[in-house]
Amino acid sequence: MKISLSRYVFILLFIVGTVIQAVAQTPGDAFVNGDLLPNAPDLAARGTYGVGVRTMKLVHPAQVDVLHTKDGKHPLYDRPLTVEIWYPARSAANKSATVTYESVLGRANDPKRPLVPFTFTGRAGRDAEPDPGGGAYPLVIVSHGYLGSRLLLTYLTENLASKGYVVVAIDHTESTYSDAAGFPSTLLNRSLDDLFVLNEMARLGAKTSNTFLAGLLDADNTALIGYSMGGYGALNVVGAGYSPQAMKLFAQVAGGSTALAVRAMDSPAYKSSLDPRIKAVVAFAPWGMERGVWDATGLAGLTLPTLFVAGSKDDVSGYEKGIKAIYDGAVNADRYLLTYVNARHNVAPNPPPMASLLPGVSADEYMHYAEPAWNEHRINNINQHFVTAFLGIHLKKLDYAKYLDLPETDAAGPWTGFKPRMSVGLEMRHAKP
Known part of the structure; x- marks a missing residue:
């Protein structure tokens, strides 16, 4: 049987990739998501x-089930x-502790992209004993994109935990690869999920709690990190109330539903939900501006320090009329x-998993990352650097301003914290405001 040259190259690459993946799952040996490249910034x-890392299941009771109706109304569900x-x-704060994460490629609601289970390695100890030596650590809540998972940014979540943060990443129900459902659920629930998890972490982190989190975290000193639809929700949590146009968009895709009105800028319920425990927000490629999700009034409501991260050719959230327009319009925030x-759009997640190269797996799974x-890997290291600087300033009061107060480009020389070139x-x- 003859094998074409292109097929031979693919098979060779697959074999090499499989070996690399196998080596990467040998504790402490090979390159793992989030490890440093030689040119990583300081x-x-x-x-x-x-x-340490643990999985926890929460239940948010009596929420609006926007994807279903009963007698012309949305029922409630837990x-x-x-x-x-x-x-x-x-x-030990070294590479000896490793963990195997279990995830999937594909989309549960797309027969052309069936679910493909895969595993990958991280540098954390599953169920390791907490270290209370640093007192109550600042809390960071992480929200993935549509579709995504709580494991989409492990290079960053592990890194922040090693620097003295408790980091909680959410699997947003009906918005993950495994349980993908209608978009109205994502539009409605992102900010509500964030606030619920903040409240739950405050409860579970109380000194009187009987969980491993007791006394470990300081929910009064919290930051949000959101990617894409996670950024859409995070910005809403911290003051960027949705516009009348957002209400129209939601009604169009949700069969006339007005459920999103509780998150609109002109809603008294929205204004009363703004939470002083949140001190800063990082928004990777936040979605929505090109669809009119925010207007000038909504963006002016964003007053917390904000780090936006974007690709100049983002073709999902948009750049000039999308992410940069949010940045320009947030006139009351130090940003x-x-x-x-x-x-383009993939400036936040882990690198593509090796499983995305398997024969028969849709090329879309690779391109999703x-x-x-x-x-x-280079993007990951840069994100680790700048998020560390930003959260260090606003949650730990560290003197990291020199890493952020930079010239617009490096035309005059390398930025502070970066190696030459x-x-x-x-x-x-x-x-600034």
């Missing part, structure tokens, strides 16, 4: 804490939410915009 390195929690642990020049003009292709903007 603050990308892990911190001094060991990292909304399950699975979260992954990374935390400082009593283990930064980090731009990856020539990047990949950036055409950037190395994803290694800040090329990046732009940083900063605006």
Whole structure:
């Protein structure tokens, strides 16, 4: 049987990739998501804490089931939410502890992209004993895109835990690869999920709690990180109320439903939901501006320090009329915009898993993670650096301003914290109220 040259190359690459993946799952040996490339900026390195990880199942009772109607009304349901929690642990802050994460490729609601289970390795100890030595650690809540999962940004969640944060990533029900459902659920529930998880972490982290989180976290010192639809929800949580146009869009896709009105800028219920425990927000490629989700009034409601991260050629959320327009319109916030020049939408997630290269797996699974003009591991290291600087300033009061207050480009020389020639292709903007 003859094998074409292209088929031979593919088979060879697959074999090599399989070997690499196998080696990567040997504890402490090979490159794992979030490890440092030689050109990583200064603050990308892990911190001094060991990292533990646990999975927890929560239930948000009596939520509006916007995807179903009964007698012309939306029924209520108890909304399950699975979260992954990374935390400082009593283990060596080195590469000896590894964990195997279980995830899937594909989409539950798309027969052309069937679910493909896969595993990948992280640097954390499953169910490791918490380290209370740092007192109550700041809380970081992470919200994935549509579709996505709580494991989409493990390079960042592990990294932050090693620096003394408790990091909680949400599986947003009806918005993950495994349980993908109608888009109205994502539009309605993102901000509501974030607020519920914040309240649950405050309850479980109380000193009187009988969980491993007791006394471990400080919910009064919280940041939100959101990617794509996660950014859409996170910005709403912290003051960017949705516009009348957003209400119309929601009604169009949700059969006339007005359920989103509780998150509209002109809603008294919305204004009373703004939570002073949240101190800062990081929005990776937030979706919605090109669809009129926010107007000038809504964006003016954003007053918390905000780090936006975007690709200059984002073809999902948009750049000039999308993410940059949000940045420009948030006139009452101390805000930064980090731009990856020539990047598209995938500026937040882990690199493509090796399973995305398997024969028969849709090419869309690889492209769901990949950036055409950037190395994803490089993006991950840069994100670790800048998120560390931003959260260090606002949650830990660290003197990291020099890493953020940069010239717009590196035309005059490398940015602070970057090795020579290694800040090329990046732009940083900063605006104050």
